[in-house]
Structures are given as C-alpha cells and as structure tokens.
Amino acid sequence: MVEFIKVSKSFGAIKALDDVSFKVEDGEFVFIVGPTGSGKTTLLRLLLGEFRPSSGTIMFNNQDITKIKTRDLPKLRKKIGVVFQDFKLLSERTIRENVEIPLAIHSVETNKWEERLKTVLELVGLSDRADLFPSQLSGGEIQRAAIARALIVNPDLIFADEPTGNLDWETAEGIMTIFRKINEQGKTVIISSHHKDLIAKIGKRVLTLKEGKIISDTKMTGKTRKEKQK
Amino acid sequence: MIRLHLTTALRNLRRSPFQALAAISVLTITFFVATILSLIIYSSNQLLNYFATRPQIIAFIKSDATEEEIKSFREKIENDKRIKNLDYVTKEEALEIYKNATSDNPLLAELVDPSIFPASLEFSVTDLEFADEIIKEVKSEKIVETVGFTASIGKEESLGGVVEKLRSITTYIRVGGVISVAVLGLTSFLVLTVVIGMRIAARKEEIEILSLLGATPGFIRLPVMIEAFSYSFLGVLVGWVAAFILILYLTPSIVNYFGDIPVVPRETGNFFALLGIILLLEMVSGFIISFVGGFLAIARAHRARR
Numbered sequence: 266m267v268e269f270i271k272v273s274k275s276f277g278a279i280k281a282l283d284d285v286s287f288k289v290e291d292g293e294f295v296f297i298v299g300p301t302g303s304g305k306t307t308l309l310r311l312l313l314g315e316f317r318p319s320s321g322t323i324m325f326n327n328q329d330i331t332k333i334k335t336r337d338l339p340k341l342r343k344k345i346g347v348v349f350q351d352f353k354l355l356s357e358r359t360i361r362e363n364v365e366i367p368l369a370i371h372s373v374e375t376n377k378w379e380e381r382l383k384t385v386l387e388l389v390g391l392s393d394r395a396d397l398f399p400s401q402l403s404g405g406e407i408q409r410a411a412i413a414r415a416l417i418v419n420p421d422l423i424f425a426d427e428p429t430g431n432l433d434w435e436t437a438e439g440i441m442t443i444f445r446k447i448n449e450q451g452k453t454v455i456i457s458s459h460h461k462d463l464i465a466k467i468g469k470r471v472l473t474l475k476e477g478k479i480i481s482d483t484k485m486t487g488k489t490r491k492e493k494q495k
Numbered sequence: 496m497i498r499l500h501l502t503t504a505l506r507n508l509r510r511s512p513f514q515a516l517a518a519i520s521v522l523t524i525t526f527f528v529a530t531i532l533s534l535i536i537y538s539s540n541q542l543l544n545y546f547a548t549r550p551q552i553i554a555f556i557k558s559d560a561t562e563e564e565i566k567s568f569r570e571k572i573e574n575d576k577r578i579k580n581l582d583y584v585t586k587e588e589a590l591e592i593y594k595n596a597t598s599d600n601p602l603l604a605e606l607v608d609p610s611i612f613p614a615s616l617e618f619s620v621t622d623l624e625f626a627d628e629i630i631k632e633v634k635s636e637k638i639v640e641t642v643g644f645t646a647s648i649g650k651e652e653s654l655g656g657v658v659e660k661l662r663s664i665t666t667y668i669r670v671g672g673v674i675s676v677a678v679l680g681l682t683s684f685l686v687l688t689v690v691i692g693m694r695i696a697a698r699k700e701e702i703e704i705l706s707l708l709g710a711t712p713g714f715i716r717l718p719v720m721i722e723a724f725s726y727s728f729l730g731v732l733v734g735w736v737a738a739f740i741l742i743l744y745l746t747p748s749i750v751n752y753f754g755d756i757p758v759v760p761r762e763t764g765n766f767f768a769l770l771g772i773i774l775l776l777e778m779v780s781g782f783i784i785s786f787v788g789g790f791l792a793i794a795r796a797h798r799a800r801r
C-alpha cells in the first residue's frame with residue numbers, strides 16, 4: 266500500500282529524513298515512534314503531498330506520488346484519512362459539521378450523511394456531542410472527533426499523527442482501541458506516537474525513527490514493560 | 496452539499512457584518528444610479544425620436560403653381576427615400592385648419608380671404624442629418640415660396656441647429672451616464688475584491704484544512720463565490736427597488752411636464768417591462784462583477800500562499 270524508497274527530505278541544512286525506506290502492506294497496523302524532530306510528521310506531510318522529497322520515491326497504491334501533479338493532489342488526499350497532531354478541527358463549526366466536511370468533499374449523497382455520521386460518532390463515542398463546538402469538548406473528545414472525521418469516508422489508509430499526545434493513559438487506551446477496531450475491519454493504520462507502553466501493549470509493528478533515519482523495524486510482543494518485568 | 500456551502504457563506508456574512516454592509520452599500524449606490532441613468536438615457540432617446548418623427552418641414556407652395564406642377568413636385572418628394580410621413584395640405588384644408596384654430600373667435604375667420612392661405616407639403620426626414628440638404632433642395636424648387644420647420648429648441652435658428660442641440664444633449668447624457676456607471680462599477684468591483692480578499696485571509700486556516708482533507712480548489716472557492724454573488728444580488732436588488740420607488744413617485748410629474756412626448760412608457764405593462772429589462776441587465780452586470788472580483792481575490796490569495 267505505502268512504500269518509501271530511499272526518501273530524503275532537507276529543509277536547508279537540516280535533514281528531516283535521511284534515506285528512509287520501508288513498506289506498509291494492505292491491512293497492516295504500524296506504529297512510527299521517535300523523539301520530537303525525528304521526522305514523523307515529515308513522513309505524513311510527504312505522504313499527503315504537502316511537499317516533495319529531496320530525493321527518493323514514495324509509492325501509494327502503486328502510484329509514485331512524488332510525481333503527482335498539483336491538480337491531482339485532492340484525489341490522493343481523499344484516499345487518506347488523517348488525524349492531525351493539532352486536530353485541525355474548524356472551531357466555528359459543530360462536531361457534526363466538522364465530521365460532515367469529508368462527505369461534502371467526496372460528494373457523498375446527502376441522504377447517506379446521517380447514517381454514516383451516526384456510525385462513526387457511535388464508534389468514537391461522541392453520539393451525544395454532535396451538536397457541540399470543539400471548544401466545548403475535552404482533549405480526548407476532540408481527538409475522537411478528529412478520528413471520526415478521518416473515518417467517515419471509509420478511506421484506504423488512516424494516518425494518525427500523535428493521536429494520544431497529551432492524553433491520560435485511560436483516554437489514550439480508548440483511542441487506540443478505536444484504531445484497533447478500524448484495523449480489524451481491514452483498514453491500513455499508521456500511527457506516529459510517543460506512548461511506548463501503549464504501543465507495547467497493542468503489540469504491532471513498530472518503526473523507530475531517530476534524526477531522520479529508521480533505526481529499527483520490529484514487531485512488538487503485546488506486553489507492556491511492567492508486564493514484562495513481572 | 497450546497498447546504499454546507501450556503502451555511503459557510505452565511506456564516507462568513509455574519510462574521511463580519513460591517514464588511515458585508517460596505518460591499519452591499521457600494522453596490523446599492525452603483526445600481527441605484529445605473530437604474531436612474533438607464534431611464535434617463537431611454538427618455539432622452541425617446542425625446543430625440545419624438546422630434547425626429549414629427550412633421551418637421553413645411554414647403555409652402557406659390558399661389559400661381561398649377562395642379563400639374565404640384566403633382567409632379569409631390570411625386571418627386573414621395574420617391575425620395577430620405578423623406579417620410581408626407582402630407583399635402585390644400586388651400587381649402589389650410590383655411591379649415593385656420594378656422595378650427597380660431598373657432599372661439601369666428602370674426603377672425605370671416606375677415607380673411609381664403610386665397611391667402613397657401614397649399615403646402617408637410618413631411619419629416621428619416622434622419623435629421625438629411626434635414627439641411629433637403630431644405631436646400633426644396634427651396635430651389637420654382638413652385639416653392641418658402642420652407643419652414645416646426646421643431647425649435649432654445650435660440651436655434653435652423654433645423655440643423657435644433658438637431659445638433661438635441662444630439663449633443665443626448666450624447667452628453669449617454670457619455671456622462673456611461674462614465675458615472677463605469678466609475679461606480681469600478682469602485683464596486685474594487686471594494687468587492689478587497690472585502691472578499693479579507694474574507695479569504697480570515698479563512699486561511701480553514702482553507703488549509705479543507706485542502707489537506709482533499710478539497711478541490713473549486714470546492715474551496717464555492718462559498719467565497721456564493722458570498723460575492725450574495726453581495727451583488729442584494730446590491731442590485733436594493734439599488735433597483737430604491738430607484739423604482741423614486742421613478743414611480745416622479746412619473747406623474749414627468750408625464751405632466753413632457754405632455755405628448757412619451758419619455759416614459761405610457762402603458763403600465765411596457766413601463767414594468769422596461770424596468771424589468773433594466774433589473775435583468777443589472778443582475779447580469781452584478782454577476783459579472785462578483786464573479787471577476789471573487790475570482791481575482793481567490794487568485795491573489797493563492798499567489799500569496801505560494
């Protein structure tokens with residue numbers, strides 16, 4: 266589904282990504298971990314075509330997206346459901362209106378909106394918050410609203426950038442449970458995260474980035490550090 | 496989907512009501528003046544047409560002219576394509592006209608000798624530009640005593656002068672009207688472009704988010720264009736309605752002042768049809784102004800983002 270082949274990206278003298286290569290298959294669940302500034306968000310932005318790599322090739326659904334024309338970017342972006350680190354919800358629209366935006370972008374018939382909205386809001390547990398504004402929700406609820414928006418058009422790939430950042434353990438676990446459910450439905454999920462214990466508990470493939478390079482690509486056991494110590 | 500765009504456009508309108516008010520006000524003034532000027536231009540054309548189609552030239556026939564000579568002269572005039580509405584007034588008819596005109600004082604009619612009234616040929620020209628040369632030609636006819644004309648404006652002494660006066664008045668109205676509407680139209684266009692530009696700047700974050708979610712430029716542009724069209728629609732409508740009320744109020748006085756000259760349509764249906772056509776043309780102009788203004792503002796915002 267997604268393949269980075271010797272991808273490098275520099276911003277002036279700073280190398281955000283350095284010769285990165287990895288492949289994510291259809292239906293996989295992959296974590297990308299690494300300290301701040303290691304290049305996790307750059308990966309996402311390259312995947313969305315926000316900017317082009319300095320070198321290398323990025324394949325998505327067998328298409329080289331480094332050569333994609335600007336006018337074709339919307340088509341690419343429609344296939345990827347993104348949960349942004351800073352949520353990127355529109356503050357002057359209700360949760361319902363925010364979640365509906367991708368439906369309008371994808372030109373989904375309006376008579377199907379309510380059913381889809383109900384399904385995703387139930388999945389993320391926000392059915393009773395639909396008519397509230399983002400400012401009226403907690404951090405965890407905003408995060409879940411962003412997930413609902415990413416899911417509503419049933420994209421091929423879900424990319425979540427630090428979806429559990431600044432959340433308490435319980436809320437973060439709830440969010441990860443949602444992603445697992447999505448993955449179980451056959452969706453490809455890529456999550457960049459800091460939550461090492463949570464990642465260990467879920468037990469999926471983990472790519473570790475450091476200073477723009479992949480330093481490990483491992484499969485976790487599904488046990489937390491505390492459980493291992495016992 | 497259009498519901499979402501309409502909601503967005505309405506939200507933007509509500510978000511900065513004074514910007515919206517400024518744009519609508521300028522457009523209202525523009526289309527108010529445009530409506531009034533359109534009617535003035537129509538009326539001046541009607542005035543010109545009125546004078547152009549009246550029997551303007553009268554050729555008085557010498558009393559010693561024979562029937563044959565008059566007949567030949569009539570045929571010559573009738574076959575001239577520059578001339579229309581030809582009417583021959585005999586001596587007897589001229590006397591009748593005089594009697595009718597002095598019916599309130601029959602003594603005046605009795606005192607005059609019928610033979611003093613000359614026969615005459617009355618006609619108008621297809622274009623007033625031909626008037627002077629036709630008068631010269633008619634004057635040179637040996638059976639013609641004198642040539643007169645009926646239209647008279649100000650101190651003009653020849654028909655050419657009258658024509659020139661009318662033409663220059665109409666031209667001034669047309670040129671002045673076009674310049675005024677063009678200046679106001681340009682101002683409206685600039686204000687609309689600036690207001691829409693400010694709207695786009697205020698929605699910068701929203702536009703970025705929509706773009707990242709896969710929205711096409713058309714999808715992002717639509718609420719902005721709907722907003723621009725709303726300004727134009729409201730501006731045209733309010734300006735036209737205000738002018739319409741003023742015209743309705745002034746029409747009786749105008750009709751009274753100009754008398755027989757149909758400077759405004761006399762029939763209600765034609766009157767409303769004329770104003771309806773003006774409204775339609777203004778809606779189209781408003782649409783063009785908002786389309787180009789909105790499009791330019793979006794293009795500028797795109798360039799600024801790059």
